[in-house]
Amino acid sequence: MTGIRIVPVAPEHRADWDRLYAGYAAFYNVEQTPAMRETVWSWLMDPAHEVKGLVALDEAGRAVGLAHYRPYARPLRGGYGGFLDDLFVDPAMRGRRIADALIEAVAAIGRQRGWGVIRWITADDNYRGRGVYDRLATRTMWITYDKAL
Template sequence: MSTDIRTVEDDDFFGWLPLFEGYCRFYGHELDDAKALIVWNWIRDEHHPLDALIAVDPEGTPIGLAHFRPAPDTLTATTGLYLDDLWVAPDHREGGVGRGLIEAVHARAGQLGGGVSWITADDNEQAQRLYDSLARRTSWVTYEMDA
């Protein structure tokens, strides 16, 4: 099956929404209308750093998403991209959609002169098989402080 990967457009909201909802649910977060609209408005706001790509099937139905933002790297004095969210509809996995989305984000990072970095849950083994085939696993430990 042929998949097209492109920048999210204004009229993609109702195709993007179920994908983002699936992503949120997978990571144990409930998505309400307010949060969905905030994130969508970030994506569509040219002054906000969050950007998005979607993968669409031959009929134009969105089947995957990638949210990313610029990430300056002080150690290399370059700017790459941080991949915040990657989600492929379950019935379209193992077909190269996730790989295509990551490669598209990587191509954009190359235009900035940097690479791509991201994290995933330690028990997300299906995703890690893909990530291990594309990128170097690091030894960095992630910390978080709640608001």
């Protein structure tokens, strides 16, 4: 992972972030419009919004990975955790432990904020991602449900 830096997402990362986030949506077969990306970008640029973002920069300063995270209350524990909403690495840059670095950067932020856990979900068939996650975290027994509104 030589030469990779993890930094908070900033205005100068917009074009790379847009490319990466569109790639993330395509990976999960989610139809995502430029307007939807604009909404998320506006959240990331709003210091008061709960959703925050990091990017992984290569040696040339190009964003090659992203992570979006936010705090969440854990009433049963009487504390807070962090939710890793989105994690994506440019397919050409995979295998360099960039995802590891992004996850660890979110974990470091969580430690600073007193969070008890970083949690995320992934698709059952995301085998490559799950290989990374199995190495870095503990798979839980919880099953996720969605009720469309």
